[in-house]
Amino acid sequence: MELSAQRLKGRVAFxxxxxxxxxxxxxxxxxxxxxxxxxxxxxxADSDTAREVMGKLGQAASxxxxxxxxxxxxxxxxxxxxxRHGKCHILVNNAGIDLTGPVETLSLEGWRRIMSINTDGxxxxxKHFVPLMAASGADFHxxxxxxxxxxxMGLVGMNEVSAYNASKGAVRLFTKGIAIEFAQKKMPIxxxxxxxxxxxxxxxxxxxxxxxxxxxxxxxxxLVAGVVGMTPIGRLAQPSELAAAAFFLASEDSSYMxxxxxxxxxxxxxx
Amino acid sequence: xxxxxxxxxxxxxxxxxxxxAATVARLTEEGAKVWFTGSKEEAAAVLCVETGAVFRKxxxxxSAGWPGLIDEIIAAEGHLDIVFANAGTExxxxxxxxxxxxxxxxxxxxxxxxxxxxxxxxxxxxxxxxEGPRGSIIINSxxxxxxxxxxxxxxxxxxxxxxxxxxxxxxxxxxxGYAIRVNAILPGVVETPLIQQIMNSQPDPAAARAMYxxxxxxxxxxxxxxxxxxxxxxxxxxxGFISGAEYAIDGATTAGMMGV
Numbered sequence: 238m239e240l241s242a243q244r245l246k247g248r249v250a251f252x253x254x255x256x257x258x259x260x261x262x263x264x265x266x267x268x269x270x271x272x273x274x275x276x277x278x279x280x281x282a283d284s285d286t287a288r289e290v291m292g293k294l295g296q297a298a299s300x301x302x303x304x305x306x307x308x309x310x311x312x313x314x315x316x317x318x319x320x321r322h323g324k325c326h327i328l329v330n331n332a333g334i335d336l337t338g339p340v341e342t343l344s345l346e347g348w349r350r351i352m353s354i355n356t357d358g359x360x361x362x363x364k365h366f367v368p369l370m371a372a373s374g375a376d377f378h379x380x381x382x383x384x385x386x387x388x389x390m391g392l393v394g395m396n397e398v399s400a401y402n403a404s405k406g407a408v409r410l411f412t413k414g415i416a417i418e419f420a421q422k423k424m425p426i427x428x429x430x431x432x433x434x435x436x437x438x439x440x441x442x443x444x445x446x447x448x449x450x451x452x453x454x455x456x457x458x459x460l461v462a463g464v465v466g467m468t469p470i471g472r473l474a475q476p477s478e479l480a481a482a483a484f485f486l487a488s489e490d491s492s493y494m495x496x497x498x499x500x501x502x503x504x505x506x507x508x
Numbered sequence: 509x510x511x512x513x514x515x516x517x518x519x520x521x522x523x524x525x526x527x528x529a530a531t532v533a534r535l536t537e538e539g540a541k542v543w544f545t546g547s548k549e550e551a552a553a554v555l556c557v558e559t560g561a562v563f564r565k566x567x568x569x570x571s572a573g574w575p576g577l578i579d580e581i582i583a584a585e586g587h588l589d590i591v592f593a594n595a596g597t598e599x600x601x602x603x604x605x606x607x608x609x610x611x612x613x614x615x616x617x618x619x620x621x622x623x624x625x626x627x628x629x630x631x632x633x634x635x636x637x638x639e640g641p642r643g644s645i646i647i648n649s650x651x652x653x654x655x656x657x658x659x660x661x662x663x664x665x666x667x668x669x670x671x672x673x674x675x676x677x678x679x680x681x682x683x684x685g686y687a688i689r690v691n692a693i694l695p696g697v698v699e700t701p702l703i704q705q706i707m708n709s710q711p712d713p714a715a716a717r718a719m720y721x722x723x724x725x726x727x728x729x730x731x732x733x734x735x736x737x738x739x740x741x742x743x744x745x746x747x748g749f750i751s752g753a754e755y756a757i758d759g760a761t762t763a764g765m766m767g768v
Contacts, residue, residue, distance in 0.1 A: 410764075413764050414764065420725030434749070470687075470689075470749060478749040481747065484746075492737075493759050494734075494755075495759060496758075499750075499755060500750070500752075500754075502753070503682065503749050504751040506752070506753075507678050507752020507753070
């Protein structure tokens with residue numbers, strides 16, 4: 238077997254929530270492996286963040302401002318990918334938000350918002366990309382690959398994280414359901430979920446800052462020390478370490494893996 | 509060539525055939541220096557010529573044999589970075605009603621005690637690495653850890669046991685401050701020479717093949733190089749935050765029910 242250095246050459250990937258954190262790391266890794274990448278996020282296309290990131294990512298990457306909770310935005314995204322590339326081999330449903338607090342204080346509006354982004358977003362992305370991915374999957378051994386970013390919070394519960402737990406648990410089983418569906422219909426699409434532990438991302442930083450603002454801790458570093466202390470490996474994950482797992486699931490090396498869950502948590506859920 | 513494992517030294521138990529042999533080849537291709545153990549000396553000799561790997565005869569359940577092997581690897585290579593605890597057996601196994609104490613003891617000694625000794629000695633070896641305790645240990649469990657077989661009680665029990673062993677060792681290493689990761693992989697039905705032999709010995713080999721292929725929603729068996737690809741990933745520094753995990757590689761077999 239010949240192992241080439243650019244192992245995603247000729248493939249097209251779509252990454253939601255691609256301007257920061259795990260999504261951005263996935264886009265960077267896929268590009269380094271030779272893929273063409275379309276990424277989406279909420280930021281306007283002419284915003285400073287979008288311009289800066291897209292400038293760094295280069296010609297093989299393109300951007301669409303889209304809300305994963307809106308069906309019409311997914312229709313636009315698929316249309317753009319079709320027009321620009323005609324194919325899609327990799328979909329990373331990554332966009333997500335958090336919501337924390339005692340369950341009796343959570344508003345229904347807040348609950349619906351996290352569900353609409355973390356859960357509806359994964360469903361809608363899958364729904365709208367499946368026809369194009371089914372048509373593109375036969376291009377490569379191992380087929381097309383859907384990578385749904387769940388969380389360790391989709392496997393185990395945590396104090397005052399119930400809404401996030403629910404949204405990520407749904408992603409885990411949705412992924413298994415579609416994996417079986419595609420396999421039984423002999424559609425060339427695999428689907429797996431990723432379960433990051435505590436990752437050094439803007440989402441984590443913002444969440445910890447909010448906890449500090451609410452008086453749970455003096456400073457974000459105390460909260461970081463807390464979760465690091467609960468993680469056997471004794472550090473936070475870097476986004477690139479999640480991107481490596483997404484790359485593995487996108488590549489031919491994972492051709493027999495579907496319906497699986499890849500836990501990348503430094504041993505957190507092994508305890 | 510992608511050379512993620514350049515400069516690393518790997519040890520694979522049960523490396524002479526099947527998943528073990530495919531992993532010897534794959535880790536070598538990615539740049540690792542590979543040592544492997546097993547009992548089939550002729551097959552081992554061929555693999556050594558093909559890959560440049562080093563073979564040492566060792567029964568994994570032989571606790572007295574382990575320190576010498578680890579000493580030899582460290583003396584020759586200076587370090588040990590990857591250990592794949594792959595050796596396994598089902599010889600003598602049967603259902604709960606039929607299994608004899610000899611069969612039970614044999615499977616437990618290889619699949620469970622042997623894996624414990626492999627991981628224990630791997631950690632001892634990795635603690636001697638020049639840059640401090642560092643490395644990746646991968647245990648070959650099975651989907652039967654979570655979906656036990658009625659006619660192979662001991663095999664199923666030992667495969668579940670080593671998942672807990674992986675997690676316990678991972679938590680221990682993390683808490684000790686070692687950069688040693690421990691994970692388990694859970695393959696579904698893999699098209700190994702053993703499975704091919706079983707299929708071909710049936711009155712209707714095609715029906716036997718269809719039965720095995722039908723067990724996975726993907727409607728095929730895993731190929732050896734697909735399992736080796738997962739081991740290569742978990743061996744590499746790319747998997748640096750993965751520890752204490754169980755990775756299924758089963759074409760969705762354990763993901764759920766097929767439905768109607």
